[in-house]
Amino acid sequence: MSPTAAPIYAxxxxxxxGHKLLVLSAVxxxxxxxxxxxxxxxxxxxGPLNVEFGWDRGSISLAVSVLTFGVFLFGxxxxxxCDKYGAARVGALSLLSYGLAVIAMTMLVTNLYSFWLAYFFxxxxxxxxxxxxxxxxxxxAFDKRRGLALGIALTGAGLAGFWVPNVVTEVSAxxxxxxxxxxxxxFAMLAAPIVWFGFGPAERRATAAxxxxxxxxxxxxxxxxxxxxxxxxxxxSVSMALGVGGMIVHLIPMFQDLGADAKAAAQLASVIGxxxxxxxxxxxxxxxxxAAPAVSVTVLALGMAGIAILGLGDLSxxxxxxxxxxxxxxxxxxxxxxxxxxxxxQKAFGAIYGWFYSMYSLGFGLSPFLIGRSRxxxxxxxxxxxxxxxxxxxxxxxxxxxxxxxxVFEVSx
Numbered sequence: 001m002s003p004t005a006a007p008i009y010a011x012x013x014x015x016x017x018g019h020k021l022l023v024l025s026a027v028x029x030x031x032x033x034x035x036x037x038x039x040x041x042x043x044x045x046x047g048p049l050n051v052e053f054g055w056d057r058g059s060i061s062l063a064v065s066v067l068t069f070g071v072f073l074f075g076x077x078x079x080x081x082c083d084k085y086g087a088a089r090v091g092a093l094s095l096l097s098y099g100l101a102v103i104a105m106t107m108l109v110t111n112l113y114s115f116w117l118a119y120f121f122x123x124x125x126x127x128x129x130x131x132x133x134x135x136x137x138x139x140x141a142f143d144k145r146r147g148l149a150l151g152i153a154l155t156g157a158g159l160a161g162f163w164v165p166n167v168v169t170e171v172s173a174x175x176x177x178x179x180x181x182x183x184x185x186x187f188a189m190l191a192a193p194i195v196w197f198g199f200g201p202a203e204r205r206a207t208a209a210x211x212x213x214x215x216x217x218x219x220x221x222x223x224x225x226x227x228x229x230x231x232x233x234x235x236x237s238v239s240m241a242l243g244v245g246g247m248i249v250h251l252i253p254m255f256q257d258l259g260a261d262a263k264a265a266a267q268l269a270s271v272i273g274x275x276x277x278x279x280x281x282x283x284x285x286x287x288x289x290x291a292a293p294a295v296s297v298t299v300l301a302l303g304m305a306g307i308a309i310l311g312l313g314d315l316s317x318x319x320x321x322x323x324x325x326x327x328x329x330x331x332x333x334x335x336x337x338x339x340x341x342x343x344x345x346q347k348a349f350g351a352i353y354g355w356f357y358s359m360y361s362l363g364f365g366l367s368p369f370l371i372g373r374s375r376x377x378x379x380x381x382x383x384x385x386x387x388x389x390x391x392x393x394x395x396x397x398x399x400x401x402x403x404x405x406x407x408v409f410e411v412s413x
Contacts, residue, residue: 025199030157
């Protein structure tokens with residue numbers, strides 16, 4: 001490191017001073033966020049729901065498609081609300097309301113259609129607890145260490161991949177599947193005041209600074225849509241989600257097909273949470289030090305390798321496959337948030353990131369349903385795994401249409 005680079009590198013760490021509460025609140029908010037909790041938990045509910053109602057895997061998995069379709073519809077709207085009213089208000093209200101909706105669902109669901117409808121309303125109420133809102137203060141507060149700060153914050157979502165399936169499986173086994181939903185709904189409501197009080201000071205400082213610094217730099221959503229980078233990023237968002245989204249929901253039943261019992265399958269699947277947390281921190285550091293396209297291609301290739309290992313059908317390699325898939329899962333939202341802030345600036349971050357996240361959610365929602373249907377039709381997950389690899393190849397190709405900048409929002413038109 002050169003003598004001139006050392007002070008710049010060191011000064012980047014000073015960004016964390018005064019923002020520790022913000023980062024911690026983001027971690028806790030994201031580990032109880034609607035998308036993380038509802039998606040990571042569904043694999044643990046498939047068995048009990050099948051036993052009680054007789055629903056097949058594909059039909060139950062469609063709940064994730066319904067959930068993410070709700071995010072697709074309401075994500076851009078919530079992004080604009082976040083730009084206008086702030087992440088503290090939108091995030092806290094969303095956590096509280098979706099938590100209540102999850103608890104209410106257990107008393108109202110009587111058939112498959114009411115189950116899907118409940119997931120749609122949970123998505124509508126909970127979309128404000130997703131990274132669309134909860135990473136907004138992070139991108140505003142950090143510049144030189146933005147990648148690492150995003151990685152730390154989004155570690156919360158990765159941790160959900162560890163604690164959610166284990167807690168839900170244990171609680172459901174002891175007290176029934178309804179108690180599993182009550183548990184995750186209660187955690188969401190407990191996180192609401194943390195986000196409210198944790199985000200408030202940072203947002204007030206950002207508002208005060210903006211009033212003296214002039215208007216925010218960057219592109220509006222309409223301006224961003226006129227660039228090639230915007231549409232390459234849209235393709236990247238959808239194809240990444242299609243490639244890896246269904247893996248999360250189907251890991252537990254996939255391992256059960258290979259001979260693991262429910263508890264062992266949940267333990268194997270929970271590795272994805274630890275791996276995604278490690279991946280988020282690692283990718284965050286890499287984005288601050290290396291070219292973003294190179295980082296993106298590398299992590300996408302690792303994810304493809306993990307899916308290919310799953311295709312071998314050997315439980316002894318399961319933990320390695322899940323770890324590689326977890327690294328990719330941990331990187332996806334970091335890459336999207338980092339890309340949005342670097343390519344398009346802060347002026348309409350919520351609206352633009354809301355669009356990308358909504359497209360990501362669309363792919364994420366379709367993936368479990370398609371994988372479930374493939375399993376029901378062919379009796380194995382082999383064709384679905386091959387399709388996931390093809391989707392990640394498209395994601396790699398789309399990366400080459402992007403041009404990242406380290407500290408400005410310039411876009412290659």
